[in-house]
Amino acid sequence: MALAFDEFGRPFIILKEQEQKTRLRGLDAHKANISAGKAVARILKTSLGPKGMDKMLSSPDGDVTITNDGATILEQMDVDNQIAKLMVDLSRSQDYEIGDGTTGVVVMAGSFLEQAERLLEHGIHPIRIAEGFEMASRIAVEHLERIAQKFEFGPANLEPLIQTCMTTLSSKIVNRCKRDLAEIAVKAVLAVADLERKDVNLDLIKVEGKVGGKLEDTELIYGIIVDKDMSHPQMPKRIEDAKIAILTCPFEPPKPKTKHKVDIDSVEKFQTLRLQEQKYFDDMVQKCKDVGASLVICQWGFDDEANHLLMHRNLPAVRWVGGVELELIAIATGGRIVPRFQELTPEKLGKAGLVREKSFGTTKDRMLYIEHCANSRAVTIFIRGGNKMIIEETKRSIHDALCVARNLIRNNSIVYGGGSAEISCSVAVEAAADRYPGVEQYAIRAFADALDSIPMALAENSGLQPIETLSAVKSQQIKENNPFYGIDCNDVGTNDMCEQNVFETLIGKQQQILLATQVVKMILKIDDVISPSEY
Ligand code: ADP
Numbered sequence: 001m002a003l004a005f006d007e008f009g010r011p012f013i014i015l016k017e018q019e020q021k022t023r024l025r026g027l028d029a030h031k032a033n034i035s036a037g038k039a040v041a042r043i044l045k046t047s048l049g050p051k052g053m054d055k056m057l058s059s060p061d062g063d064v065t066i067t068n069d070g071a072t073i074l075e076q077m078d079v080d081n082q083i084a085k086l087m088v089d090l091s092r093s094q095d096y097e098i099g100d101g102t103t104g105v106v107v108m109a110g111s112f113l114e115q116a117e118r119l120l121e122h123g124i125h126p127i128r129i130a131e132g133f134e135m136a137s138r139i140a141v142e143h144l145e146r147i148a149q150k151f152e153f154g155p156a157n158l159e160p161l162i163q164t165c166m167t168t169l170s171s172k173i174v175n176r177c178k179r180d181l182a183e184i185a186v187k188a189v190l191a192v193a194d195l196e197r198k199d200v201n202l203d204l205i206k207v208e209g210k211v212g213g214k215l216e217d218t219e220l221i222y223g224i225i226v227d228k229d230m231s232h233p234q235m236p237k238r239i240e241d242a243k244i245a246i247l248t249c250p251f252e253p254p255k256p257k258t259k260h261k262v263d264i265d266s267v268e269k270f271q272t273l274r275l276q277e278q279k280y281f282d283d284m285v286q287k288c289k290d291v292g293a294s295l296v297i298c299q300w301g302f303d304d305e306a307n308h309l310l311m312h313r314n315l316p317a318v319r320w321v322g323g324v325e326l327e328l329i330a331i332a333t334g335g336r337i338v339p340r341f342q343e344l345t346p347e348k349l350g351k352a353g354l355v356r357e358k359s360f361g362t363t364k365d366r367m368l369y370i371e372h373c374a375n376s377r378a379v380t381i382f383i384r385g386g387n388k389m390i391i392e393e394t395k396r397s398i399h400d401a402l403c404v405a406r407n408l409i410r411n412n413s414i415v416y417g418g419g420s421a422e423i424s425c426s427v428a429v430e431a432a433a434d435r436y437p438g439v440e441q442y443a444i445r446a447f448a449d450a451l452d453s454i455p456m457a458l459a460e461n462s463g464l465q466p467i468e469t470l471s472a473v474k475s476q477q478i479k480e481n482n483p484f485y486g487i488d489c490n491d492v493g494t495n496d497m498c499e500q501n502v503f504e505t506l507i508g509k510q511q512q513i514l515l516a517t518q519v520v521k522m523i524l525k526i527d528d529v530i531s532p533s534e535y
């Protein structure tokens with residue numbers, strides 16, 4: 001360390017970096033990295049599955065999050081270690097690409113790492129392990145394809161979609177009303193889906209929440225909601241076939257700016273000014289009426305006098321609507337945002353079948369529902385719940401369910417959950433290992449063992465004996481050659497996941513295996529870690 005001064009005479013400290021760096025090489029580096037990755041996976045392991053635990057995370061400023069979603073837990077955990085960050089990224093990429101399976105992917109990567117550590121101790125070269133894992137993952141992904149089933153669904157037969165969403169929701173806090181939420185999610189996705197192109201734009205589904213009511217009150221609105229109310233309490237609360245003028249310009253009489261000076265020295269002059277102002281505003285209202293608007297939504301406010309006038313002239317208005325909401329309203333109603341009052345024309349009005357104001361509870365909380373819009377492909381899921389944490393967690397759970405429904409529309413193949421797909425892959429990979437003559441076969445076998453960790457974690461989290469349960473299910477699968485047997489987490493009485501209706505999407509499961517393998521390979525290839533030591 002040395003003290004120096006810059007050109008302004010301010011002192012600063014130079015740290016001689018190279019001397020202070022710590023360095024880990026070879027096996028030590030591998031081991032340190034693996035244990036960092038394993039540590040992250042261990043945290044998530046207890047959150048997996050329908051009986052998984054939730055985590056409570058409090059941020060430095062005191063916000064508390066309670067969640068069971070892997071991506072969210074890791075996102076909030078503020079990890080420092082670089083390898084641990086890779087695991088966080090792993091979960092995030094599963095979240096971006098698939099939306100569900102974010103806990104499972106990290107648990108899987110953790111058990112790959114565990115197996116890799118064992119093989120390293122046996123003296124197998126990391127590259128051989130990485131190659132073996134790669135081969136095994138390819139076998140597993142192909143095997144998944146083989147055991148996958150096609151799911152036929154249509155607007156008349158939504159049950160398969162709902163069941164799959166229910167599997168996703170069953171591991172969340174909200175599983176009490178998973179049926180309702182799954183139905184909402186499926187209907188929302190279908191409302192915005194382009195079934196011909198097999199594509200869903202999830203941006204069109206807005207998820208809103210408001211504290212109060214109960215989870216069962218959560219509803220799907222074919223339109224949008226805005227957290228605003230009519231500017232005057234006596235304005236109509238219900239407007240059918242609304243034509244909406246969306247303004248970003250002030251909607252009130254012009255105010256004298258400071259640059260101008262108005263000399264008023266007599267009552268008459270004041271009266272004229274007042275009338276003038278009133279007439280000006282009156283003209284504005286008339287202009288709105290002339291173009292056919294039956295509702296004005298304004299980004300700016302207007303004063304009480306203007307408000308009164310609007311009420312008087314029977315033109316309902318909403319003030320102080322934020323820019324984002326304005327855009328949303330414009331997209332949904334097919335209207336144009338009008339930045340200058342003179343530009344208001346009939347074509348620029350948005351259209352909605354019904355605009356209504358709804359009040360909640362005993363408070364003066366009101367929201368504006370804009371429904372049956374011109375552009376029908378914008379829907380809102382409106383979540384109610386006892387507190388903010390529940391609402392936030394419900395939002396995350398709904399997001400998972402929406403993603404699952406979207407994935408099924410993209411690709412309607414499913415595999416069975418409850419660890420059954422993993423067990424089946426494990427058996428297939430194990431059998432394939434014998435065909436490889438090289439050292440890789442050890443890695444391939446280890447991969448098969450690692451796959452078992454998902455059903456094991458599910459069993460453990462459900463209070464079952466992990467090893468006994470797993471071996472029983474596995475032997476059942478082999479004996480009956482049936483890949484549907486999984487862990488009976490909810491103690492339903494059958495291991496058959498087909499009967500229990502526990503499904504997961506094929507692409508989700510494949511992605512989990514591919515992503516986890518990729519990260520583990522990456523970690524295995526690092527044999528030199530250079531980092532600044534602590535000062
Ligand atoms: P992730 O974030 O990975 O989706 P979850 O906590 O949602 O983690 O757990 C998903 C796992 O739980 C999957 O392996 C799934 O098959 C399993 N699962 C979900 N519902 C059930 C159920 N009812 N019975 C058995 N397993 C289930």
Ligand code: MG
Nearest residue numbers: 100101168171
């Ligand atoms: Mg899930």
